[in-house]
Amino acid sequence: xxxxxxxxxxxxxxxxxxxxxxxxxxxxxxxxxxxxxxxxxxxxxxxxxxxxxxxxxxxxxxxxxxxxxxxxxxxxxxxxxxxxxxxxxxxxxxxxxxxx
Amino acid sequence: xxxxxxxxxxxxxxxxxxxxxxxxxxxxxxxxxxxxxxxxxxxxxxxxxxxxxxxxxxxxxxxxxxxxxxxxxxxxxxxxxxxxxxxxxxxxxxxxxxxxxxxxxxxxxxxxxxxxxxxxxxxxxxxxxxxxxxxxxxxxxxxxxxxxxxxxxxxxxxxxxxxxxxxxxxxxxxxxxxxxxxxxxxxxxxxxxxxxxxxxxxxxxxxxxxxxxxxxxxxxxxxxxxxxxxxxxxxxxxxxxxxxxxxxxxxxxxxxxxxxxxxxxxxxxxxxxxxxxxxxxxxxxxxxxxxxxxxxxxxxxxxxxxxxxxxxxxxxxxxxxxxxxxxxxxxxxxxxxxxxxxxxxxxxxxxxxxxxxxxxxxxxxxxxxxxxxxxxxxxxxxxxxxxxxxxxxxxxxxxxxxxxxxxxxxxxxxxxxxxxxxxxxxxxxxxxxxxxxxxxxxxxxxxxxxxxxxxxxxxxxxxxxxxxxxxxxxxxxxxxxxxxxxxxxxxxxxxxxxxxxx
Numbered sequence: 001x002x003x004x005x006x007x008x009x010x011x012x013x014x015x016x017x018x019x020x021x022x023x024x025x026x027x028x029x030x031x032x033x034x035x036x037x038x039x040x041x042x043x044x045x046x047x048x049x050x051x052x053x054x055x056x057x058x059x060x061x062x063x064x065x066x067x068x069x070x071x072x073x074x075x076x077x078x079x080x081x082x083x084x085x086x087x088x089x090x091x092x093x094x095x096x097x098x099x100x
Numbered sequence: 101x102x103x104x105x106x107x108x109x110x111x112x113x114x115x116x117x118x119x120x121x122x123x124x125x126x127x128x129x130x131x132x133x134x135x136x137x138x139x140x141x142x143x144x145x146x147x148x149x150x151x152x153x154x155x156x157x158x159x160x161x162x163x164x165x166x167x168x169x170x171x172x173x174x175x176x177x178x179x180x181x182x183x184x185x186x187x188x189x190x191x192x193x194x195x196x197x198x199x200x201x202x203x204x205x206x207x208x209x210x211x212x213x214x215x216x217x218x219x220x221x222x223x224x225x226x227x228x229x230x231x232x233x234x235x236x237x238x239x240x241x242x243x244x245x246x247x248x249x250x251x252x253x254x255x256x257x258x259x260x261x262x263x264x265x266x267x268x269x270x271x272x273x274x275x276x277x278x279x280x281x282x283x284x285x286x287x288x289x290x291x292x293x294x295x296x297x298x299x300x301x302x303x304x305x306x307x308x309x310x311x312x313x314x315x316x317x318x319x320x321x322x323x324x325x326x327x328x329x330x331x332x333x334x335x336x337x338x339x340x341x342x343x344x345x346x347x348x349x350x351x352x353x354x355x356x357x358x359x360x361x362x363x364x365x366x367x368x369x370x371x372x373x374x375x376x377x378x379x380x381x382x383x384x385x386x387x388x389x390x391x392x393x394x395x396x397x398x399x400x401x402x403x404x405x406x407x408x409x410x411x412x413x414x415x416x417x418x419x420x421x422x423x424x425x426x427x428x429x430x431x432x433x434x435x436x437x438x439x440x441x442x443x444x445x446x447x448x449x450x451x452x453x454x455x456x457x458x459x460x461x462x463x464x465x466x467x468x469x470x471x472x473x474x475x476x477x478x479x480x481x482x483x484x485x486x487x488x489x490x491x492x493x494x495x496x497x498x499x500x501x502x503x504x505x506x507x508x509x510x511x512x513x514x515x516x517x518x519x520x521x522x523x524x525x526x527x528x529x530x531x532x533x534x535x536x537x538x539x540x541x542x543x544x545x546x547x548x549x550x551x552x553x554x555x556x557x558x559x560x561x562x563x564x565x566x567x568x569x570x571x572x573x574x575x576x577x578x579x580x581x582x583x584x585x586x587x588x589x590x591x592x593x594x595x596x597x598x599x600x601x602x
Contacts, residue, residue: 003470012424012469013431015450020462027463027524028470034525035413035471038483041490063343075210081438090433091445 003028104132109589111327112182112276112334119181122170126181129276130159130225133183137227137274143255143596145247146268148188149196150228155183158225165223178337180223185275187266188229189236190216190321191310195226199312200244201234203436203456213310214342215279215321222337227275230265234458235427236286236314238262239530242521243460250517251293252590253556255599257514260290263324267294270324272592277325277334281311283318284415285509285534288546291324292509292559295548295585297331297576298324300534302566303541304349306335307342315422318415318538327586328547328576335569355567362578363397365571368502370405373533379512381552389506389549389560392582393575403502406494408536410487415535416528417471417484423461424468430456463524492540495565504575505563508533509546513556537563545569547576548585557585 005025006016014021073086082089107129110118118124134152141147151158162181169176186192189199191209198204212220220226233243241249241264249264251257252272259268263280267290270278280287282300291298299322306321313319323334342348369390374383390400432438432452439451457465471480498505510530520527537544544563551557560579562572580586 005466008466008469008473009450011473012465013428013446013449013453014462014465015447015454018454020459024459024463024466028466030525031416031463031467031528032470032480035417035480035484038410038413038417038480038487041410041483041487062346071210076434079207079210079435081432081436088433091442091448093445 001029001032104135107132108136108273110276112179112184112325112330113327115276116179116182119166120169120176122166126159126162126166126183126225127156129181130155130183130227133227133275136272140272140592140596141274143250143592143599144252144268144272144274145249146231146265146272146274147185147228148198148200148231148246148265151195151226155225155227159183162223162225177221177223178333179219182224182276183227184219184224185227185230185266185269185278186216186219187232187263187278187280189232189281189312189314190279191312192216192226192229195229197229197312199235200232200246201456201458201461202245203430204312205437207435209310211310214307214344215338216310218337219279230263230269230278232265233262233286233460235312235423235461236262236281236283237423237460237464239285239289239527240515240517240521241265241290242517243458245458248517250595250599251514252592252595253295254514254554255595257516257556258293260293260510260514262286262290263298264290266324267291267296267298270294270296270326271590273589277323277330279321279334280324281314281319281321282538283314283419284538285531287322287324288509288534288544288559288561289530291546292561293514293557295557295559295588295590296324296326297328297548297580298322298546299331299335299569299572300537300544301335301339301569302543304347305339305351305543305567305569307345307348309342309344313426315419316426317422318419328573328580331545331576332569332573352567355570360574361396362393362575365393365398365575366501366503367393367398367400367575368403368498368505369400370408370505370507371402372405372408373507377511378508379552382508382512382558385549385558385560386506386508389579389583393506393578395582396578398575398578400506403498403505405498405505405536407487407490411491411536411539412528412532414484414487414491415531415539416467417480418488418539420464420468421472421481421484422468424465424472427457427461427465432456460524488539491536495536495540495542499565503564504568504571506575507561507563509559509561510534513552513554513558533561542566543569543572545572545576547579549579549583550585
């Protein structure tokens with residue numbers, strides 16, 4: 001199977017020009033070839049799958065909808081690579097005067 | 101208590117008892133562990149972060165509680181003063197948590213994982229954070245971005261992964277017990293390779309809050325210990341409902357029933373895991389363990405497990421799909437590595453991720469992205485979910501006739517460093533015996549059951565229906581009693597010499 005590695009890289013927010021993608025393409029071919037045997041699994045209705053795929057207790061319990069203390073804002077910002085004026089600092093996403 | 105080498109070899113419950121009666125102090129125990137880590141961990145590589153003086157301060161605080169309890173004050177908590185260590189994917193407030201990844205280098209969480217909070221509430225002293233495969237992706241601990249972990253029984257071999265640091269730390273007596281996480285075998289495989297007990301609990305038993313997510317429908321936190329009784333005690337303090345993890349439940353009353361032994365226990369031995377592909381000494385260990393269980397009244401018979409051929413494919417599709425989604429959050433904005441040079445926000449994301457993640461993580465993100473992508477989703481991810489339903493139904497059928505399944509944990513004992521790292525598919529096949537329980541969400545435990553001809557530990561797996569941990573502990577205790585592995589410890593001086601010669 002041939003893979004569009006540049007497309008997969010973009011989907012996974014990777015550099016599509018990363019030279020390591022060539023080796024990964026070979027690994028992917030081997031792994032996908034192996035997991036391809038899954039296509040032989042007998043079909044089931046989505047309802048059957050949904051019911052049977054629940055794991056463990058198979059329950060989802062929600063917590064009480066109550067106000068409670070949250071994280072300290074300064075502690076969260078301190079974990080970031082950079083921050084300014086109480087906000088996460090990121091590169092400019094929309095530049096002035098370049099609209100087309 | 102005499103020599104510190106004896107002190108560090110005590111089981112956690114035994115040490116806790118001696119601390120309570122003040123035969124030994126927490127400071128003495130903590131110092132003994134820190135000295136041992138200092139002396140030998142340069143060879144083993146189990147720790148990524150050792151707390152040193154901070155651990156000694158915590159030991160002092162624990163000792164105050166123990167002293168107060170001895171003077172008629174409030175009872176000290178269960179593991180008060182017992183030194184322990186944690187896998188580095190468990191968030192620890194104020195202590196680095198890196199998942200052995202460059203991506204999280206320097207990250208210090210602002211909160212404790214629920215499992216960590218529960219361990220702290222038990223009075224345990226945290227010695228440090230343990231090495232692992234990056235983001236828990238691996239079966240040999242060779243995928244750590246910092247350094248590989250070496251097996252204490254033979255330092256030229258892997259400790260198993262991904263909780264390799266946790267297993268090595270318990271095995272090498274670097275901590276009284278360790279916590280790890282298991283997504284497809286990441287507690288059980290290293291426990292088997294390093295000769296310790298490791299439990300993957302029923303999905304929903306232990307809160308995942310604060311566990312850095314790999315595959316959310318599979319991840320569970322569990323103990324790695326030097327005895328079955330310790331594993332049971334640590335599981336008891338971890339398990340239970342947590343409002344921060346909606347999948348957690350209280351254990352049903354039947355799951356915390358009193359000991360019943362193995363008399364009348366119906367033990368199935370899946371013939372799929374006794375083929376020629378399995379190391380003969382491992383196959384023999386399964387047969388010996390069946391004899392031990394039978395001698396105590398269990399009824400052991402061969403059985404067939406349906407759909408085993410689909411276990412590995414289904415696991416690697418589901419886990420990689422979930423990993424590709426979970427790891428999308430690492431984009432260099434809120435925490436983690438950010439590339440130094442970029443020319444747009446898109447290039448900041450891609451460069452940060454390309455630089456921050458290691459090869460195996462990138463491989464699984466790409467696989468997960470592929471199986472979820474348009475045109476392939478139904479053929480791969482959809483089929484894997486159907487296969488998972490079949491696997492779960494297969495276990496349900498087997499457990500109508502059997503209470504517990506006995507099998508190898510891995511097809512062979514610990515392999516050499518570098519032996520399989522060049523072929524990802526061969527590495528994935530290490531998980532052949534363990535991923536079934538993960539996909540079904542049922543508990544499974546690895547217990548030491550002897551050694552092979554090269555002196556390497558053999559671990560056996562016990563698997564049961566949801567919330568049957570108490571049955572697994574009973575069966576494991578029988579194997580532990582008969583195998584005679586307790587009281588045998590790896591020779592770390594020999595390990596150091598072997599590592600130098602390798």
